[in-house]
Every structure is written in structure tokens, then in C-alpha cells.
Amino acid sequence: MAPHRVQWVGGSGKGSAVLTGRPLALLILAWSLLKVLVRRVFRRDESGLEVFHRNYDAEGLVALAPEERESMPDFSRCIACGRCDHGEASRIASSSGEYVGLMQLVLASSRNIPDFHAAKRAFAHVPDEVLEQKSRICPTRVPFQAIKRFVVSKALAWKHP
Ligand code: SF4
Numbered sequence: 001m002a003p004h005r006v007q008w009v010g011g012s013g014k015g016s017a018v019l020t021g022r023p024l025a026l027l028i029l030a031w032s033l034l035k036v037l038v039r040r041v042f043r044r045d046e047s048g049l050e051v052f053h054r055n056y057d058a059e060g061l062v063a064l065a066p067e068e069r070e071s072m073p074d075f076s077r078c079i080a081c082g083r084c085d086h087g088e089a090s091r092i093a094s095s096s097g098e099y100v101g102l103m104q105l106v107l108a109s110s111r112n113i114p115d116f117h118a119a120k121r122a123f124a125h126v127p128d129e130v131l132e133q134k135s136r137i138c139p140t141r142v143p144f145q146a147i148k149r150f151v152v153s154k155a156l157a158w159k160h161p
Contacts, residue, residue, distance in 0.1 A: 061113055062157045068150060075147050077140040078106045084134045084142075091125050099125040102134060102144065110147050116155035123148045 005018050019027060046054070052063050064072075084102040092099055099105075099122040109119035123131075131144035138144075 060158055062154055071143075071146060071150065074143055075106075075110065075150070077142050078103065078138075079140055080107060081139060084138055084144075088126075095122070095125045098122050102126065102131075106142055106144070106147060110151050113154060113158055116151050116158060119151045120155040123151060 005016055049063060056063075080103060082103055084106075088099075088101050092101060098118070105119055105122055109115045109122060126144075128145060128148075131148060135141060135144050
């Protein structure tokens with residue numbers, strides 16, 4: 001830690017000292033604690049959602065609803081076995097690069113909000129009845145249709161900054 005000159009003005013005049021190492025670390029910690037405590041006194045408590053909006057609205061990111069949060073474990077059940085990609089070759093070939101298979105959609109594009117527009121376009125290449133059938137053959141019963149609904153709704157709500 002670089003040396004730091006500390007100056008003060010008191011009843012007996014002015015003074016200064018150079019702090020290094022542990023004393024400097026303690027001073028910085030104490031100063032940070034004091035700032036946090038003062039901020040708490042003068043700022044009302046914000047909910048986590050308010051903090052989320054303050055931090056991410058400018059980036060256009062959207063918050064999850066409580067029921068969407070509850071669905072996340074179901075959306076994350078993929079074990080990357082590749083079974084759902086069997087029979088997808090013709091859809092992949094005719095998609096002009098928009099769709100590269102269901103496993104990639106479940107493991108990657110549907111897990112990152114900025115990718116949801118691309119994921120929405122990819123899902124459009126797979127009919128709902130195929131998604132339903134793929135859920136039945138998936139060993140972990142990944143709910144493809146629910147993931148599609150989630151991705152499409154968030155893509156529509158997400159505004160590019
Ligand atoms: S079949 Fe299910 S577990 Fe296997 S890759 Fe597809 S989504 Fe993942």
C-alpha cells in the first residue's frame with residue numbers, strides 16, 4: 001500500500017503525518033465505514049428491485065418476475081446429452097445460421113438476456129409440437145416451450161440501450 005499523507009487542523013494548530021501499511025488500511029476502512037453509516041442515515045432503504053432498476057435500466061435489461069425466478073431451476077436442467085439435436089439437421093441448414101440446434105439454445109442463448117433476440121429468432125425455426133416432443137425425449141425433461149415463452153417475452157420487453 002502506497003504511503004499516504006494525512007493532514008488535520010485542530011485546536012492546537014495544523015499537523016500532518018505519513019501513514020503506511022496497517023495504520024493506513026485501518027484509516028481507509030474506518031473512513032469507508034463512516035461513509036456507509038452516514039449514507040444509511042440519510043438515504044431511505046431501497047428494495048433489491050429498485051437497486052436493480054437503478055443499475056440496469058440504462059442498459060435496457062429487464063428484471064425477472066418471481067414466478068420466472070422459480071422456473072430457473074427447471075430451465076437449467078440440461079445435461080448436454082445432445083439428444084434433442086437429433087433430427088434437427090434440416091431446420092439448422094435452412095435457418096441461414098439463425099438456428100444451430102436446441103441444445104445450444106438451452107445451454108447458451110436462453111441464459112443471457114442480451115442474446116434473447118437471437119434466441120427468439122432461433123426458436124422460430126422449431127414448431128411448438130416439435131418442442132413438446134423434444135421435452136418428452138429429453139432425459140431431464142427440459143421444458144422447451146416454457147423456455148421459448150420466457151425468451152420471447154423477455155426479448156420483446158428488452159430495449160437496446
Ligand atoms: S435432450 Fe435435454 S438434456 Fe439433452 S441436450 Fe437436449 S435439453 Fe439438454
